[in-house]
Amino acid sequence: MSAAAHGHTPAAWTGVTIAFIGFTVSGVAMIIPSIPLFWAGLVVVVAAGVVGKAMSMAGMGKQPSQNFAPTPTEERTPVTA
Template identity: 80%
Template sequence: MSANAHGNTPAAWTGVTIAFVGFTVSGVAMIIPAVWLFWVGLAVVLVAGVVGKAMSMAGLGKQPSPHYATTTAAVEEPAAVSAA
């Protein structure tokens, strides 16, 4: 997996860090009985997913492999020719 840079992007690091903070806040809220703080922590976890996806869409995530694009184009082309 490390050869493919799995998760080694700014989008992944940011999303995981924000989610970790959210889980920590929710965990602390369970120790000190604070229901509102628990829900705030879960909201932070949801925000982490949105931020990670937005950063990935902005180009800070893993870029598609050029080999994958070549493979799918080669597979799609004969189907288009035979349908015509």
């Protein structure tokens, strides 16, 4: 899995870090009963997705592979019973 470099980009790290902070805030809000703080944490989690996507679109995400070669299609024969 690591050979695909899945998630090893600044956009991915930033998004995950912000989401972790949001989940932590919401978790603390559940321990000390605070409904506004809980929702604020969830807003931070949603913002993490927006920030990660914006950074990816700005070029800080995984770049598409330039050496794309389509795999040859195989002709399949129908199976009859």
